[in-house]
Amino acid sequence: MTVTPLRPTLLAIMVEDQVRAALQEDLGRAGDITTYATIAPSLMAEARVNTRQEGIVAGMELARTAFRLVDPAVVFDAHMEDGDRVKPGDALITVNGPARSVLSAERVALNFLMHLSGIATLTARYAAEIAHTPAKVTCTRKTLPGLRALAKYAVRLGGASNHRYGLDDAVLIKDNHIAVSGGVASAVRAARAYCGHLVKIEVEVDGLDQMREALTASPDVILLDNMGPERLREAVEINRLAAGLSPEAYRNAPNRVKLEASGNVDLTTIKAIAESGIDYISTSKITMAAPTLDVGLDVVTR
Structure with missing residues (x-):
């Protein structure tokens, strides 16, 4: 429903x-x-x-x-x-x-x-460009200083969803965190050990090998950075197979890892990105370039 x-x-x-x-x-x-x-x-x-x-x-x-x-x-x-x-x-x-x-x-x-x-x-x-798909547009932390809550409010009025509001309400392990901490899976496991059960954990990867490594640590979300539609489709299939789900069951499976795409997102690219089967598409353009x-x-x- x-x-x-x-x-x-x-x-x-x-x-x-x-x-x-x-x-x-x-x-x-x-x-x-x-x-x-x-x-x-x-x-x-x-x-x-x-x-x-x-x-x-x-x-x-x-x-x-x-x-x-x-x-x-x-x-x-x-x-x-x-x-x-x-x-x-x-x-x-x-x-x-x-x-x-x-x-x-x-x-x-x-x-x-x-x-x-x-x-x-x-x-x-x-949001209208991808309304025919299950994917959702989401904003980022790239907002004018002091106006984040207002910008995220406006994003929701426009029919998209909010990403984290700040550094304190969700974990997003990015490439620099991974470079310092020593690895994708180890960073996810460290975050899981540190945070409470209500805190979501997302990890950014820039390749499919990193994605496979991330899946071994079961993050809540994997952020696929700067991947084209074909690579994104591969990522969706990798995720489906790792979860052991049929194509029909995959979309509505409640406990599987969610996939988010970011990078090179604009009104000319977002449709193809959404049609790859990913769950979320994050872009700073809706808050920083509107x-x-x-x-x-x-x-x-x-």
Whole structure:
């Protein structure tokens, strides 16, 4: 039975410090001197945030928090939710309140919306390319400093899954760990002895001989680095035979080693990679190379 995952949740308490820091960076030592110089304190404004491109919305709670922190008197009316698909001209938000406050919060609110919506939108394109396969797109730890939890949230809104959040929630034994520790299997066994039973262990290999060695230590996941589709198909078959499973039983076997592909993943290559039969495809492009979604705020004139 296929289970449709619920949309991820981003609570205000998870984002307030980041929004506050962004506002402090933008407002600096003297505040929004342009707005203070040109807009009287008594003036009120209504403004709408509209999308100018097709995409997927992410970051509404950050935008809400930006306006609230600048001025609780600003009324924030959301017309969309995170995860909604939008087209050019769609209204995301209407804000009403003191004009100075609306304009001073604008840039920070839009920066978060544009960045996170861009990640969700590009991620959705990657996920759509392999929707006909059981493989899942997953992100990496390559995120802008300080924004990892937000970027990974946007990835999930785009229909992909999250890799580890940091160095402390899962083991990923990479080539440099293996070079120092002395071997693939020994590194996996050492990790298993060190970590508790709830910690997943993944090991990176760059060849099929290393993969065979890794299988002797039974990691949870093997990361196949920079292998083309043909080599990946070989890896899947090696894994199937090692597990003693028929082709029909292999895909849904709960306890077999999972295979992840990485390296040279983009929109032109991901389909062939997924069709090789691997389980996960990790790429940093969805978090590090996503263009922003074009979103703008316009004051409503009467």
